[in-house]
Amino acid sequence: MTQSRPQITVGVLALQGAFSEHLQLLQQAAAALAANRVAGPAWRFTEVRTPAELDRCDALIIPGGESTTMSLVASRSGMLEPLRDFVKAHRKPTWGTCAGLILLAESANKTKKGGQELIGGLDVRVERNHFGRQVESFTAELDLPFLAATEAVETKTDKRPFRSVFIRAPVVEKILPHTAGMQVVEAAKDGTIVAPSRMPTDEVARREFDKEVEIMARLPGRAKAWSKFSDATAREIGEEGDIIAVRQGNVFGTSFHPELTGDERIHVWWLEQVLAAISRREELLQ
Amino acid sequence: MATILPPTDGLANGLAKLGLSNGDASHNDSKPETKSDVTSETQSQIRSDAQPENKFEVKAGLARMLKGGVIMDVVNAEQARIAEDAGAVAVMALERVPADIRAQGGVARMSDPRMIKEIMETVTIPVMAKARIGHFVECQILEALGVDYIDESEVLTPADATHHVEKHPFSVPFVCGCRNLGEALRRISEGAAMIRTKGEAGTGDVIEAVRHMRTVNAEISRAAGMSPEELRVLAKEIGAPYELLKKTAELRRLPVVNFAAGGVATPADAALMMQLGCDGVFVGSGIFKSGDAAKRAKAIVQAVTHFRDPKVLAEVSMDLGEAMVGINCGTMDEKERLAKRGW
Numbered sequence: 329m330t331q332s333r334p335q336i337t338v339g340v341l342a343l344q345g346a347f348s349e350h351l352q353l354l355q356q357a358a359a360a361l362a363a364n365r366v367a368g369p370a371w372r373f374t375e376v377r378t379p380a381e382l383d384r385c386d387a388l389i390i391p392g393g394e395s396t397t398m399s400l401v402a403s404r405s406g407m408l409e410p411l412r413d414f415v416k417a418h419r420k421p422t423w424g425t426c427a428g429l430i431l432l433a434e435s436a437n438k439t440k441k442g443g444q445e446l447i448g449g450l451d452v453r454v455e456r457n458h459f460g461r462q463v464e465s466f467t468a469e470l471d472l473p474f475l476a477a478t479e480a481v482e483t484k485t486d487k488r489p490f491r492s493v494f495i496r497a498p499v500v501e502k503i504l505p506h507t508a509g510m511q512v513v514e515a516a517k518d519g520t521i522v523a524p525s526r527m528p529t530d531e532v533a534r535r536e537f538d539k540e541v542e543i544m545a546r547l548p549g550r551a552k553a554w555s556k557f558s559d560a561t562a563r564e565i566g567e568e569g570d571i572i573a574v575r576q577g578n579v580f581g582t583s584f585h586p587e588l589t590g591d592e593r594i595h596v597w598w599l600e601q602v603l604a605a606i607s608r609r610e611e612l613l614q
Numbered sequence: 615m616a617t618i619l620p621p622t623d624g625l626a627n628g629l630a631k632l633g634l635s636n637g638d639a640s641h642n643d644s645k646p647e648t649k650s651d652v653t654s655e656t657q658s659q660i661r662s663d664a665q666p667e668n669k670f671e672v673k674a675g676l677a678r679m680l681k682g683g684v685i686m687d688v689v690n691a692e693q694a695r696i697a698e699d700a701g702a703v704a705v706m707a708l709e710r711v712p713a714d715i716r717a718q719g720g721v722a723r724m725s726d727p728r729m730i731k732e733i734m735e736t737v738t739i740p741v742m743a744k745a746r747i748g749h750f751v752e753c754q755i756l757e758a759l760g761v762d763y764i765d766e767s768e769v770l771t772p773a774d775a776t777h778h779v780e781k782h783p784f785s786v787p788f789v790c791g792c793r794n795l796g797e798a799l800r801r802i803s804e805g806a807a808m809i810r811t812k813g814e815a816g817t818g819d820v821i822e823a824v825r826h827m828r829t830v831n832a833e834i835s836r837a838a839g840m841s842p843e844e845l846r847v848l849a850k851e852i853g854a855p856y857e858l859l860k861k862t863a864e865l866r867r868l869p870v871v872n873f874a875a876g877g878v879a880t881p882a883d884a885a886l887m888m889q890l891g892c893d894g895v896f897v898g899s900g901i902f903k904s905g906d907a908a909k910r911a912k913a914i915v916q917a918v919t920h921f922r923d924p925k926v927l928a929e930v931s932m933d934l935g936e937a938m939v940g941i942n943c944g945t946m947d948e949k950e951r952l953a954k955r956g957w
Contacts, residue, residue, distance in 0.1 A: 343919050344682040344703065349621050377920060392679050393703070394739055400701035401919050404912070405926075427679070440698050440738045462676055462740060462762035463785045467668040491668075495675045496740065496762070588675050590621035 335370045336606065338599070339385035341411075342375035343401045345393020345427060349587035350595075351375070354389075357595035364480045369603070379410040387421040387602040388414060390428030390447075392495070392585050395456070398427055399445040408445055415449040416526035419533035421578040421602045422449060429581035430454050430498050435514035435522045437501070448523025449579040451504040451541050453514060458499040458570065458583075465495045468584075472573070474544050475593050478600055483593045490591060492572075492584035494547075499583050500571035503541045532609045536577035545573035545582075578605040619678070619867060619893070666782070673787030673807035676740065676762065677871035680704055680808075680894055684884070684915050685873070687711050687898040690729065691736040697901070700911030704740040704762065706896070707733040712769045712816025713899035713938065716950070722770040724752040727759055734760065742789070747956045748774020757786040763808070765789050766801075768955035769815045769898075778956065781805030791875065793826045793953055795833035795859075796852030798868055800957075803855045809868055811892070812953040813876015816899050818940030820883045822953060823876045827890045830868070837863040867891070876953065879904070879938050881917030881931050888921035905935030 338354060340347045351373050358371040376382050390398075402408045415422045415432065424432040431447045433454035459465070469489035478484045504511055510525045528534040546569035572583040578601065586594040683703030688694045689711060697705045709725040710718065724745050734741045740762035745752035747766055752773075756764050766779050768791055781788040782805035791812035792798035798809045811830075813823030837848060837859060845863060849856040861869050874887030875896035884895045895918055901911045913930040920926035948954075 342682070346678045346681060348618050348681075349678065352618065352621060377923075393681070394679065394683060396698060396739060397683055397701045397703045397915070400699075401915060404701075404916060405919065438738065441695065441736075442699065456738060461734075461760045462787065463757065463760055465672045465676065467672060493671060493675050495672060495679055585675065588621055588671065588678065 333368070333370045335372060336386045336602065337372045337374060337384055338387045338389070338602065339374050339376035339382060340389045340391060341398070341428070342377050342391075343393075343405065343407065344397045345391045346585065346587055347375060347389075347391045347393075350389050350391050350425075353587055353590075353592045353595045354599070356592040357599050360480055360482060360592060360596050361599055364482075371599070377405070377407075379406060382407070382410050382414055385414070385420070386606060388423075390422065390424040390431055391587060392426035392428065395427035395430040396440050396444050399431060403445055408447070411447045412524070412526050415447055415579060416537070417529045417533065419449075419528055419536040419578065421580075421605045423580040423582075423598050425582050425585055425587060426495065426497055429500075429583050430456060432579060432581050433500075433523070434504060434511045435520055436498075437517075437520045439519075439521055443521040446521060446523035448526075450574060450576050450581055451506050451511070452500045452571075452574055452581075453502040453504060453520070454498045454583075455501040456498050457496050458501075459494060459497055462496055465493075465497070467491055467493050468547060470545060470547070470572075470584075472545050472594070474573075475597055478593075478597045480596045480600070483596045486593060490586070490593065491589050492586065493588040494572075494584050495588075497572075497583045499547075500543075500574050500581075503543070503571075503574070506538070506540060532612045535608075535612070536579075536605070539577035541574050541576045543571050543573070544575050544580075546570060547572045578602075619869075619871065620865065669785070670782075670805075670807060674870050676787060677789070677808035680740070680873075681871055682919060683894045684911075684918050685742065685894070685896045686901055686911060687896075688733065688902070691732045693902055693907075694733045694737045694741075696908050697911060698737045698739055700908055701915035702739060702911065703894070704742055705733065705737060706742045706744065706765065706898070707761075708744050711899040711902060712952070713818075713903050714816075715769060716816045716941070722746075724749070724756065724770070727755060730756070730759055730761060744770055745779070746770040747772040748777050748779060750779045753779050753781075753784060753786075753788075757784055761786060763787050763789055766806075767791065768812055768952050772955050778804055781807075789873070791953070791956070792830065794829045794852070795837070795862070796854045797957065798830060798872075799852075799854035799858045799862065802868075802870055803858055806870070808871045808873065810873040810875040810896055811887075813874070813878070814943050814946070815876045815952050816941070817877050817943055817946070818879040818900060818903075818938040819943045820877045820879070820886065821943050823874050823878060823887060824890065826876075826953075827874065827887060827892060830872075831891060834862060834866060834868070838866050877943070878914075879940065880910075880934075881913045881927055884914045884917045885921040885927055888918055894918065900938055903938035905937075910934050910937075 435453040742763040789808040790801035811826035879900035
């Protein structure tokens, strides 16, 4: 007796930016997962440019690119509200990298004059172009402890640091208190924009929505630089490093570009998170 | 033709090593180290840019972030704002758009740094600027200004009849034009992290951009079917480094991001170039030499995202007002052609 395998569709927002890189790594990650599972789902990966294409997705990646362009094109293509519904009202698993992290933030600063539209979903304030212009872009070898939580054996046991590419990258400047509505305090700040609020549509979405923001990774660079001059530890000088990866329920954001390195470990981890979120939903609905 | 650019693992490595061995040494003589603050020194403990392949990855990475987008020529801060609000992924800051360079003649040089700086202060998207072919000091100045990309461009009057700039040693990435595969691979081996067609800038006539893209595609198809021995011969014929040609044949596309440029004037032109396999589009004179610049700019941005959807293309092409007047490349005098500059 064979049960038909469930099909899970993961979309990559393809309005602009490095979407094809994510699709290639998703394929690699699915292959890595399949090698470890007896009966995994049938994955389907697809580019998303229209509301109809988004409708067919169980989970979504918002890639790197120019966040201002993506939000303008999204708004002119009738995608902004469907995206807000997807991430915030239905609370489906979503991951944003770089520009994607900016769009998923509830609050952002250093945006273009006149601001830009945000989708929201993560209770954080993001600072755009935190490190400066392109000549300040860099790669870094990061320890990402959360990767050890994967079931996929190769990812779990692979202790290599994760080479991460930061390109005119944003960072999470502040973790915000979780509020049901708009981030009002943030909205009152100069030069800061916020996402409009959306209420979760059902109990499943509400449970994901009510989770706190977790810091998944930091960049220890600046703290290390300081500690060269004094013996003080990073913690003592009040800096533990810039926050470069966060998760809130099933919404995940990274300020760097795992899609540029050919290393699929974070994609493996995230696909497992998607599976977990889908089974949480199914359990609640039973 | 497959047009998927794989993630950079290994790719950047190979690209960066080519041409680096002599590049670094010669450059150290000509270029003073500008950045020596302590932070960057200590950060190298965790930051791995010190290795050339990672440096190239960061340069080529920004080009990947621009894919599916439109880069617009602007001559002042006001135009830069219009471009940003229209959804440009980057702007090219220059004193005169190519159409005016053609009309006014004379020597076209790097723009006034003051004007470039004003544009950099006005918009939050990446700012590119042009340097003359072979003019590495203009490049040093643009790098010191902090521009995000340098276009070593045939639109300006060349400064060196023989040599292009050695681009690997710079921290700032470069984009260069090409008419064919050999030219593209020579530029990549010099360190260009992004390629564009030369087209024929300032004409509003897309025929040359199409010719250059078609030529590159045809040459790659041919190379893809060749044995290593045949590739050696082809490398010699087209004047391209063998390793880069081999990589290109394997990938069945250029190993860096490739944009269309030179003569794109309408949303349909932009979508045409995308369907031919370009990763994105530069629009020069086409926007600010037209009737309603803001509207046309937005339309071209939409066209590049939805380049395979004729319904969207029809919709955005409506009521755009007057396109730039243009020059027919077919009736153009040979010596007026900008694409012939560089080799």
